[in-house]
Amino acid sequence: MRKSLSSATPVRTRDPERTKGQILEAALSEFASNGFDGAKVHQIAQRAGCNARLIYHYFESKERLYTAALSRIYSEIRAREDELHLDTLPPEHAIKRLTETTFDFFESNTAFLAITRSENLLGGRFIAQVPEIQKMSTPFLDKISDVLTRGHAEGAFREGLDPLQLYVSIVALSAHHINASHTLSATFGCDVSGKEWRQHRRRHVVEMIRSAVTAVESTL
Amino acid sequence: MRKSLSSATPVRTRDPERTKGQILEAALSEFASNGFDGAKVHQIAQRAGCNARLIYHYFESKERLYTAALSRIYSEIRAREDELHLDTLPPEHAIKRLTETTFDFFESNTAFLAITRSENLLGGRFIAQVPEIQKMSTPFLDKISDVLTRGHAEGAFREGLDPLQLYVSIVALSAHHINASHTLSATFGCDVSGKEWRQHRRRHVVEMIRSAVTAVESTL
DNA sequence: AAAATAATTCAATTTTCATTTACTTAACCG
DNA sequence: CGGTTAAGTAAATGAAAATTGAATTATTTT
Incomplete structure (x- = not known):
């Protein structure tokens, strides 16, 4: 059913800490410029240079990500x-x-x-x-x-x-x-x-x- | 195709000025409590006691309604x-x-x-x-x-x-x-x-x- | 009072977007 | 190395919400 992922996919070097950090940075500036409702998860992912799925992988939800940004x-x-x-x-x-x-x-x-x-x-x-x-x-x-x-x-x-x-x-x-x-x-x-x-x-x-x-x- | 509107529908007395005013009031408080992105058009309609379609009838779009609230x-x-x-x-x-x-x-x-x-x-x-x-x-x-x-x-x-x-x-x-x-x-x-x-x-x-x-x- | 106008309604339609599913594969561990 | 874990990807799902279509009828106009 699902197309097999071709080897053509650009591969991201694996580095959880860096990824987490990049997501948080991106979240910070997205939430800062657009507020909670205005910020878009995909936009944050893009700015972090990673897949949106990773946000859920590391932060569980948009709300938790927001809370993390607030803490920071x-x-x-x-x-x-x-x-x-x-x-x-x-x-x-x-x-x-x-x-x-x-x-x-x-x-x-x-x-x-x-x-x-x-x-x-x-x-x-x-x-x-x-x-x-x-x-x-x-x-x-x-x-x-x-x-x-x-x-x-x-x-x-x-x-x-x-x-x-x-x-x-x-x-x-x-x-x-x-x-x-x-x-x-x-x-x-x-x-x-x-x-x-x-x-x-x-x-x-x-x-x-x-x-x-x-x-x-x-x-x- | 579309069901004929039965006579059972509760009828709203027609009064464009009142309606427009009520929508603006409702918009004001919705935008005030939730911001632009947080405010929901249907919620505004409900608070104004009218159908959401009327917002588009009188104000054209959510953005214009917001601008009207700002002016006010x-x-x-x-x-x-x-x-x-x-x-x-x-x-x-x-x-x-x-x-x-x-x-x-x-x-x-x-x-x-x-x-x-x-x-x-x-x-x-x-x-x-x-x-x-x-x-x-x-x-x-x-x-x-x-x-x-x-x-x-x-x-x-x-x-x-x-x-x-x-x-x-x-x-x-x-x-x-x-x-x-x-x-x-x-x-x-x-x-x-x-x-x-x-x-x-x-x-x-x-x-x-x-x-x-x-x-x-x-x-x- | 018939015709025109526009106020109003309900139910689509379309868009947008958070979240998930299903899979792939790099990196680590023995 | 072979196997496990978890990092990562692409695409789907589904719900929420903005917007629109089309019919209905109160009100006004002629």
Whole structure:
């Protein structure tokens, strides 16, 4: 019934690790550019340079592949947080550095925001299954909290700053123009993805965070 | 060949305007909750309480329906901007009001951010076709610019503030926790959609924008 | 009131796409 | 080496979903 596979078939050298890796890479960029529903399994296979069947061989389903991509992305951001070493810097520098590296991370790691967006569109269907997510938050927020406390002790920072609110703000200010680049560009008739615009924005964001934490002369 | 339609069929009262409206409403919420690829035409029809064929009758295709939904959403935000009347308020109040109403708008108009997110995921494929988009930006930015100029003239605001950067920041701070509610909640182990969290955030955002525009004692 | 128009329905048709079946063969293991 | 395992391939399957065909009838027009 089925045509015998002729010897003319181009043969792929066997290498499970490489194949798995290529699939994950391809999945990452496909899910990033098209979201979960928009991404096509065959397209991912093609980009990985392998047969679509292999995706099922190694990842079982589109959903699992997506979850794997999600995990990968969160490992990266976690690694970045570990490298920050906020505790070794004077408070003002620590906050500046946190802001700048966050801003730069989103700019260079385009997949993070894109996949995150897709996951939020899905209503967070898969995020809970990502092991990396569990152990992230608290230690990192504690580090920020330490910086804020130090800064206030020195009289440089204002009192009662909330580390979570502050960090969410840093992320928001650094991410929104990337997340919404197309609609923003269309709305304001400028190219917010352009190099100059982004440099301009970077300065604005850094200054904004600085002024949010800096103590003001007593306004009594 | 085809079975004659029996008289037992429940008959829908004919009313093109109502039907069109219901379809658009349904489309809005379907596209908002599932994005373009995730939304299903039959589901939209069902929610609109009509036959799926009517969607093609009135809107020609899924893509056109999506574009119509996009237009609708942008009309709303445009209308809101017109109602702000920033010019009648003292500068500090104007900025505060702009911040608060932006924040509140996103919270109550959940469809706007959701559809915007979908459109950005699609790489801005349709936004250019939306007529409402063309005439938005500049007049509104001019109004903000006026407020900033007035504020600086009074000595209340700092010099050289960029209206576009400021407005993008207001939007970013007001939108990010909604756009990314699921991943943020998972990451930080708290419910950023909860009422208290949002109220807390609102205060934080307002204060942040205030401190960004307020003039500081000369740091010479 | 007859004819024309267009709103509406049901059931195809067609497309797209995730997933599977059935097979082939390279690489490893004794 | 011979045999087993698992990596890989091509093509089919089947379900979901977009789109269309063709008939029906409410409403409007003349």
